[in-house]
Amino acid sequence: MATMQEVATRAGVSIATVSFVVNGTKRVSPATRERVTAAMAELGFRNNVVARALASKRTRIIALLHPALEHRLGSTSMKFFMSAANRASELGYHLVLWPVVTGPDELRDLLSGGLVDGVVVMEVKMEDSRIERLTDLRVPFISIGRTADTTHLPFVDIDFEKTMEDGLDYLTGLGHRRIGLVIEDLEGTSMAGYAPHIRSERTFRESMTRRGLLPHVVTCGPGAAGGRQAAADLLATEPDISAVIVMKDDSAFGLVRGLSTAGRRVPDDVSVLSIASSDEAGAQSEPVLSTMNAPGHELGKLAVEALIEQLDGAAAPDAELPHLLLPCLLHVAGSTAPAPA
Amino acid sequence: MATMQEVATRAGVSIATVSFVVNGTKRVSPATRERVTAAMAELGFRNNVVARALASKRTRIIALLHPALEHRLGSTSMKFFMSAANRASELGYHLVLWPVVTGPDELRDLLSGGLVDGVVVMEVKMEDSRIERLTDLRVPFISIGRTADTTHLPFVDIDFEKTMEDGLDYLTGLGHRRIGLVIEDLEGTSMAGYAPHIRSERTFRESMTRRGLLPHVVTCGPGAAGGRQAAADLLATEPDISAVIVMKDDSAFGLVRGLSTAGRRVPDDVSVLSIASSDEAGAQSEPVLSTMNAPGHELGKLAVEALIEQLDGAAAPDAELPHLLLPCLLHVAGSTAPAPA
DNA sequence: CTGAAAGCGCTTACAG
DNA sequence: CTGAAAGCGCTTACAG
Numbered sequence: 001m002a003t004m005q006e007v008a009t010r011a012g013v014s015i016a017t018v019s020f021v022v023n024g025t026k027r028v029s030p031a032t033r034e035r036v037t038a039a040m041a042e043l044g045f046r047n048n049v050v051a052r053a054l055a056s057k058r059t060r061i062i063a064l065l066h067p068a069l070e071h072r073l074g075s076t077s078m079k080f081f082m083s084a085a086n087r088a089s090e091l092g093y094h095l096v097l098w099p100v101v102t103g104p105d106e107l108r109d110l111l112s113g114g115l116v117d118g119v120v121v122m123e124v125k126m127e128d129s130r131i132e133r134l135t136d137l138r139v140p141f142i143s144i145g146r147t148a149d150t151t152h153l154p155f156v157d158i159d160f161e162k163t164m165e166d167g168l169d170y171l172t173g174l175g176h177r178r179i180g181l182v183i184e185d186l187e188g189t190s191m192a193g194y195a196p197h198i199r200s201e202r203t204f205r206e207s208m209t210r211r212g213l214l215p216h217v218v219t220c221g222p223g224a225a226g227g228r229q230a231a232a233d234l235l236a237t238e239p240d241i242s243a244v245i246v247m248k249d250d251s252a253f254g255l256v257r258g259l260s261t262a263g264r265r266v267p268d269d270v271s272v273l274s275i276a277s278s279d280e281a282g283a284q285s286e287p288v289l290s291t292m293n294a295p296g297h298e299l300g301k302l303a304v305e306a307l308i309e310q311l312d313g314a315a316a317p318d319a320e321l322p323h324l325l326l327p328c329l330l331h332v333a334g335s336t337a338p339a340p341a
Numbered sequence: 342m343a344t345m346q347e348v349a350t351r352a353g354v355s356i357a358t359v360s361f362v363v364n365g366t367k368r369v370s371p372a373t374r375e376r377v378t379a380a381m382a383e384l385g386f387r388n389n390v391v392a393r394a395l396a397s398k399r400t401r402i403i404a405l406l407h408p409a410l411e412h413r414l415g416s417t418s419m420k421f422f423m424s425a426a427n428r429a430s431e432l433g434y435h436l437v438l439w440p441v442v443t444g445p446d447e448l449r450d451l452l453s454g455g456l457v458d459g460v461v462v463m464e465v466k467m468e469d470s471r472i473e474r475l476t477d478l479r480v481p482f483i484s485i486g487r488t489a490d491t492t493h494l495p496f497v498d499i500d501f502e503k504t505m506e507d508g509l510d511y512l513t514g515l516g517h518r519r520i521g522l523v524i525e526d527l528e529g530t531s532m533a534g535y536a537p538h539i540r541s542e543r544t545f546r547e548s549m550t551r552r553g554l555l556p557h558v559v560t561c562g563p564g565a566a567g568g569r570q571a572a573a574d575l576l577a578t579e580p581d582i583s584a585v586i587v588m589k590d591d592s593a594f595g596l597v598r599g600l601s602t603a604g605r606r607v608p609d610d611v612s613v614l615s616i617a618s619s620d621e622a623g624a625q626s627e628p629v630l631s632t633m634n635a636p637g638h639e640l641g642k643l644a645v646e647a648l649i650e651q652l653d654g655a656a657a658p659d660a661e662l663p664h665l666l667l668p669c670l671l672h673v674a675g676s677t678a679p680a681p682a
Numbered sequence: 683c684t685g686a687a688a689g690c691g692c693t694t695a696c697a698g
Numbered sequence: 699c700t701g702a703a704a705g706c707g708c709t710t711a712c713a714g
Contacts, residue, residue, distance in 0.1 A: 001453060003707060014685045019709060026710095029683055049454030050394045051707035054690045059391075063437075073419055082413070085440040094451075096404075097438035099426040110435075112342065113390030113691090224624040253625055283565040284594055284625060344691060355701045360693060367694095370699055392691035395706045454707090 002043035011039035022047055053114060062088055062307065063098040063116040065107075065130070067123055067190075075249065075281060076294045080122060080144055083300030091308050095120070100130075111139045118307050120144060124155075125193040142307040142322065144299055145195055150323065154310075156303045158276060159325035160196055163292055164203040167245055167275055168211070170330055175339035176243035176271060177213055182230045182255060183247050185219035196276065200247055216241065220251050227254025228261070235262050242339045243271040252277070253285040256335065267337035274335075276328055287334030295326040343384035352380035363388055394455060403429055403648065404439040404457040406448075406471070408464055408531075416590065416622060417635045418463060421485055424641030425461060432649050436461070441471075452480045459648050461485060465496075466534040483648040483663065485640055486536055491664065495651075497644045499617060500666035501537055504633055505544040508586055508616055509552070511671055516680035517584035517612060518554055523571045523596060524588050526560035537617065541588055557582065561592050568595025569602070576603050583680045584612040593618070594626040597676065608678035615676075617669055628675030636667040 004022070008015040013032060020026040021036040028036070039045075053059040064081060066073065073081075081097055088095035100106060107130065110116065117140065121130055124145030131153060134141045143155040171179055181204045186192050201217060208215035216238050220230040230251065234241055244259075246252045252274045256266050264270045266287060274282060275292040282289035306322040345363070349356040354373060361367040362377040369377070380386075394400040405422060407414065414422075422438055429436035441447060448471065451457065458481065462471055465486030472494060475482045484496040512520055522545045527533050542558060549556035557579050561571040571592065575582055585600075587593045593615045597607050605611045607628060615623060616633040623630035647663040 005707075015708080016685060016687095016710080017683090020684090023709085027683065032683080046449055046453040048707050049450060049456045050391060050400075051454065051690090052709075053391045054395050054692085055707075055709040057690080057709095072423070078414055078419075082440075089440075095440070097440075099423075099430075099436070099438075106435075108387055109390060112387040113392065115390045223621050224629075250621070250625070253627075257627055280564050280591070284591070286594075286598055286627065288565075346691075356692080357694080357701060357703095358699090361700090364693085368699065373699080389691050392706090393693075395708085396691080396693040398693095398706080 002040075002045045003048070004045070007036065007039045007043055007045050010043060011035040057114050059115060059117055060093045061116045062093050062095045062118050062120060062304070063110070064095055064120045064122065065098050065100050067100060075278065076276065076296045077122060079278075079294070079296030080300040080303075083297045084120060084304045085300075087301045087304040088308070091304070093117075093304075093308060095304065107133060108137065111137050118142075118311050120303055120307060123191070124195050125191070126195050126198050127193060140307065140310045142303050142310075144303050147195065152321070154306065154321040154323075156299045156306065156322065156324040156326070158196065158294055158299070159327040160199040160276075161203045162325070162327040163275055164200055164245075165207055166327060166330060167273055167292055168204070168207050171243045171245070171271065171273060171336070172211065172213075174243075174271065174336065177339070178216070178238055178241045179208065179213065179243045179245065180216040180218060180234045180238065180241050181245050181247070182218050182220050182227075182234065182251070184251075185221065187219075197247070200275070204245070214238075220246075220248050220255075223250055224254030224257070227251030227256075228258035231255050231258025231262060235259075235264070241270060243273070243336070245273050245275055247275050249274065249277050249281045252281070252289055256285055256287075256289075267335050269340060271336040271339075279331055282331070282333055282335075285335065290333045290336040291331050292328035293331055294328050298326055299324075343381075343386045344389070345386070348377065348380045348384055348386050351384060352376040398455050400456060400458055401434045402457045403434050403436045403459050403461060403645070404451070405436055405461045405463065406439050406441050408441060416619065417617065417637045420619075420635070420637030421463060421641040421644075424638045425645045426641075428642045428645040429649070432645070434458075434645075434649060436645065448474060449478065452478050459483075459652050461644055461648060464532070465536050466532070467536050467539050468534060481648065481651045483644050483651075485644050488536065493662070495647065495662040495664075497640045497647065497663065497665040497667070499537065499635055499640070500668040501540040501617075502544045503666070503668040504616055505541055505586075506548055507668060507671060508614055508633055509545075509548050512584045512586070512612065512614060512677070513552060513554075515584075515612065515677065518680070519557070519579055519582045520549065520554065520584045520586065521557040521559060521575045521579065521582050522586050522588070523559050523561050523568075523575065523592070525592075526562065528560075538588070541616070545586070555579075561587075561589050561596075564591055565595030565598070568592030568597075569599035572596050572599025572603060576600075576605070582611060584614070584677070586614050586616055588616050590615065590618050590622045593622070593630055597626055597628075597630075608676050610681060612677040612680075620672055623672070623674055623676075626676065631674045631677040632672050633669035634672055635669050639667055640665075 004018045008018045085095040119141040122144045126148040128147050146155045146157045205215040218233045220226045274289045276294045277291040282291040345359045349359045426436040460482040463485045467489040469488050487496045487498045546556040559571050559574045561567045615630045617635045618632040623632040
């Protein structure tokens with residue numbers, strides 16, 4: 001708990017010199033540096049993060065904002081987080097997961113004091129008041145996910161449009177014509193307007209129509225039970241369905257089971273493709289699911305790099321905003337097959 | 342971005358008075374309070390968190406420390422986190438998930454500056470240097486999980502010993518005698534010595550022996566593939582196994598499939614009981630798994646309450662350390678049945 | 683290369 | 699009930 005002042009006294013130098021040594025801010029003669037370093041070691045000096053933050057306006061802390069109460073942290077989000085935290089650490093920053101629980105005022109208190117240098121926003125809706133607020137507060141930020149209007153928004157995101165097109169290309173290439181979409185129902189919840197769902201469903205409807213096919217969309221409740229019910233609902237809508245795209249990890253296997261309960265074998269009678277998912281999640285199913293894997297790791301890394309570039313002023317003043325889109329990549333396993341004759 | 346000084350000037354009072362109004366620290370006459378409040382509103386005043394922290398040594402921030410690089414955040418940990426964050430918020434604190442990436446020095450930097458008021462440690466090993474370090478630093482903390490020696494450790498934890506005994510009582514009550522344990526292999530990883538595994542395995546061995554039964558223990562790799570392999574290993578050890586306790590959510594279904602690949606029906610030939618798990622995880626299996634559910638929600642809440650009591654000085658000086666143990670609760674579903682004749 | 687000093691924006695005894 | 703002032707532990711122009 002020694003202070004910089006104590007170190008200075010012990011080393012017989014000024015407090016400024018200690019600061020220069022600690023931060024490498026200015027040249028210090030080897031001899032002086034030596035004395036200061038020794039004094040620091042003897043006293044067990046630790047730079048006081050809060051004092052430094054107040055004086056310098058930098059904390060090297062980045063907050064990953066998450067609407068903890070409204071949306072559970074899924075495995076894709078966890079990958080974002082892990083990957084972002086890692087990359088931040090490599091670049092000399094701390095990244096912490098900050099559950100924003102109450103209203104927007106909490107955000108202001110947090111940020112206006114300079115507690116964090118920058119912010120990563122996730123779980124973004126098509127219209128998202130947090131984005132405007134961050135812009136107003138002039139806090140450096142980046143978004144994982146994007147609002148409807150991305151003109152002034154720095155973001156990285158999954159390319160849901162391309163992912164859906166690729167998925168449909170794949171299924172139609174296998175000869176499927178009667179294709180359903182199973183998607184989480186967020187209407188009426190605080191996550192209504194969640195961008196990934198809106199974009200995916202919209203693209204599904206448009207693309208199917210463009211391909212001259214009928215878009216069958218069914219919503220899905222939580223967990224395995226939700227998936228079972230979705231299977232029943234889908235078959236009620238279109239008994240001859242031959243392929244299903246599902247965007248809900250924790251219900252995908254329930255969907256498969258619901259289909260087999262109804263006498264449809266996967267993949268012989270019905271193909272199932274789980275999107276915005278992962279190999280590991282797919283392997284939890286029987287048969288192993290064909291998936292389109294979310295690039296969570298890459299996005300977490302890229303988001304942090306772009307933000308820190310901004311923080312460190314490495315970005316040119318007139319640099320373009322980061323606008324990065326990565327599609328999910330297809331991994332074919334055991335739940336998809338050519339359409340039955 | 343108005344400062345307290347600006348508010349004071351505008352309201353025609355001293356900065357101290359503004360502080361009193363903001364924090365409710367002292368009586369202020371209604372008239373003065375009125376003027377100050379008005380000035381704050383007009384200027385859009387926000388209390389600077391960092392400055393307050395430096396002056397008052399309080400931030401109302403709690404860090405939930407997680408070894409992010411070494412251990413992935415499982416669903417039980419996520420429940421801890423959500424529940425703890427919620428309870429903290431209700432009690433006027435922020436709880437953030439802090440991935441501690443590098444060595445112990447990072448911990449010291451973080452804490453010695455008073456950036457956080459207190460710490461919750463999770464993923465504790467039987468011997469855990471973080472605990473000693475926190476004690477040395479005199480930082481208020483609580484542990485979710487416990488080391489081998491808990492004499493001076495404030496903690497809440499799952500009662501793994503009782504959970505295992507209850508599980509074995511249940512299975513032997515169904516007539517099972519040849520019972521195996523499938524558990525994650527952490528030897529050689531940085532999570533070696535992880536307390537939940539050590540305690541569970543030890544209790545399994547001791548209790549089985551006490552019951553006059555042979556303890557069959559098999560380790561398990563990651564994911565569904567790990568579970569399949571574990572099934573094969575277990576049957577190689579004891580082909581007539583009739584029940585398995587598995588402590589690894591993400592491999593439990595793989596285990597079931599591995600058993601059926603080997604010609605064992607679940608639960609007719611072999612019962613499977615997934616411990617330290619949850620209903621939701623169990624529902625992802627076919628048949629739905631009988632589980633012993635981790636009390637993640639309760640533990641998160643209790644941990645935060647105990648820590649904040651300490652922070653707010655509400656705890657009596659000579660109060661006992663919190664030592665709370667909650668067992669997992671049995672939820673019987675479709676994967677367990679009486680032992681075959 | 684080094685130091686004296688102002689300043690970051692608050693809190694909190696201490697006086698009145 | 700209110701204020702003047704010291705202090706929290708640093709950083710950073712500015713001088714020399």
